[in-house]
Amino acid sequence: MDNKQKKEENALQFIPQQPRFDFSQIILSDFVRKEIFDALKVIECKDVVYNVWGFSECDPIPRSVLNFYGDPGTGKTMCAHAIASKLGKKILALNYAEIESKYVGEAPKNLQKAFDTADETDSVLFFDEADSFLGKRIQNVTQGAEQALNSLRSQMLILLEEHSGVVIFATNLVSNFDSAFESRILKHIHFELPNHDARIEIIKKMIPTKLPLSEPISKETLDEASDILEGFSGREIKSAVLELLLGKAEKDPTNITFSSLDFINAFKKKKMQKEQLKNEERKILKEKILRKLSEKSEETRLENELKNDNEVKIEE
Numbered sequence: 001m002d003n004k005q006k007k008e009e010n011a012l013q014f015i016p017q018q019p020r021f022d023f024s025q026i027i028l029s030d031f032v033r034k035e036i037f038d039a040l041k042v043i044e045c046k047d048v049v050y051n052v053w054g055f056s057e058c059d060p061i062p063r064s065v066l067n068f069y070g071d072p073g074t075g076k077t078m079c080a081h082a083i084a085s086k087l088g089k090k091i092l093a094l095n096y097a098e099i100e101s102k103y104v105g106e107a108p109k110n111l112q113k114a115f116d117t118a119d120e121t122d123s124v125l126f127f128d129e130a131d132s133f134l135g136k137r138i139q140n141v142t143q144g145a146e147q148a149l150n151s152l153r154s155q156m157l158i159l160l161e162e163h164s165g166v167v168i169f170a171t172n173l174v175s176n177f178d179s180a181f182e183s184r185i186l187k188h189i190h191f192e193l194p195n196h197d198a199r200i201e202i203i204k205k206m207i208p209t210k211l212p213l214s215e216p217i218s219k220e221t222l223d224e225a226s227d228i229l230e231g232f233s234g235r236e237i238k239s240a241v242l243e244l245l246l247g248k249a250e251k252d253p254t255n256i257t258f259s260s261l262d263f264i265n266a267f268k269k270k271k272m273q274k275e276q277l278k279n280e281e282r283k284i285l286k287e288k289i290l291r292k293l294s295e296k297s298e299e300t301r302l303e304n305e306l307k308n309d310n311e312v313k314i315e316e
Contacts, residue, residue, distance in 0.1 A: 014114050016090035016123035019081040026078050027194065027201045027234065035189045036079060039066055040086065042186060043166060063186045064166045067134075069174050070191035073235030076170040077128060079191075083168065084124040092123045096132040099152070107148060108155035115159045122165065130169040136178045153178060160184040193233055199226040202234050203263075206241040214257040221260040228267045232274075240270035 028036070046062040049055045056062075066083075068076040077093075084091035092114065099110045118125040127133055132149070133156050157180055160167065174188055194202055200222045207217065229237055244266035248256050 014092055014094065014117040016092040016117065016121045019085035019089075019091050021078045021081040022085040023079075023082045025205075026075055026082055027198050027205060028075060028079070029192065029195070029198060032189060032191060035187065036083070039187045039189070040083065043087070061162065061164050063184065064164065065160060065169070065185045066167070067130075067169045067171060067174065067185050067188045068191055069171045069188060071193055071233055072172075073233030074191035074193060075234055076191050077126075080124065080126040080128075080168045080170065083166070084126075087124065087166065089166070090121060090123040091126055092118050092121070093126045093128060095128045096130070099133075107152045111152060111155050111159065115163055118165055118167075119163070124166045124168065125163075126168045126170070128170045131171045131173065131176065134169060134171060134178060134181050135176050157181065157184070193231060194237075196223075196226050196230070199229050199232065199237065202237050203229075203241075206238050207263075211245075212257045214259045217260055217263070221264065225263060225267050228264070228271055232270075236270070236274070240267055243270065 023033075043064050046064065050059070050062050068079060070076065080093070081091055094114055099114065100107050114125065117123070133153065135153070157178075160181070161184065169185075203222060203225055204217075207213075229240070232240075241263075244258070244262060247266075248258070248262075
């Protein structure tokens, strides 16, 4: 290992933070809330079950690994912080990019360091965008990068087997999991996009109490706003409210009030932007498919020409 690599390794520090959210700040469906609190009961009772009642004789390492999966912006990260807050612990939040190293073989060492830090500080370990960690290991390895990813996933399996603290993953899907991870995970919890009532509660929570309103926001306005925002995540709703506030703040903030119509128009604007982005994504995908089909068609044409040339030569 050269000096530059040693310097980078020594500079890599994982520092747990105080949780930024608690459950009073998060709008969740009753089902998801119950799933989380049921899992917390298991985690909170593990000392009694494993140590006092001796279940450690049957299972030496208690499982405290949760996987939150679902669409982006649905509250997975906030809930990880809220769990740490409820348990009275700090949280060590990481993603794949922070573990990955440009030096071959260093990523497993970085992962080991993250687990060691969580152990030493009794912190909740949270891996965001964790699909790369938990995906199926590559069978036919052809590149060094694939071998490095396999090594990282194998190291994750070993560390989860040995770690008795709380680990939370946030992923998009569970269908591409390596089956070896299933025995390590206490519970998978699906975070869905908010329904009509949940969107209303999120909108209400996103309107600051100090905001100068020209009139109270009525139930009818909230119903209309929720209908407009169908298919939006909590993060997207927050973004829409923030854009409205920032837009008005550019003017003279001392003489500004916010009306129900301001919110309705802001949400309509955000919905239009989202639809435009989806249309652009569909257009790009369509162009990509057409390009692939064209390339395939050209490849088939060249194969047929070569085949015909060979047949002519045989006849000659």
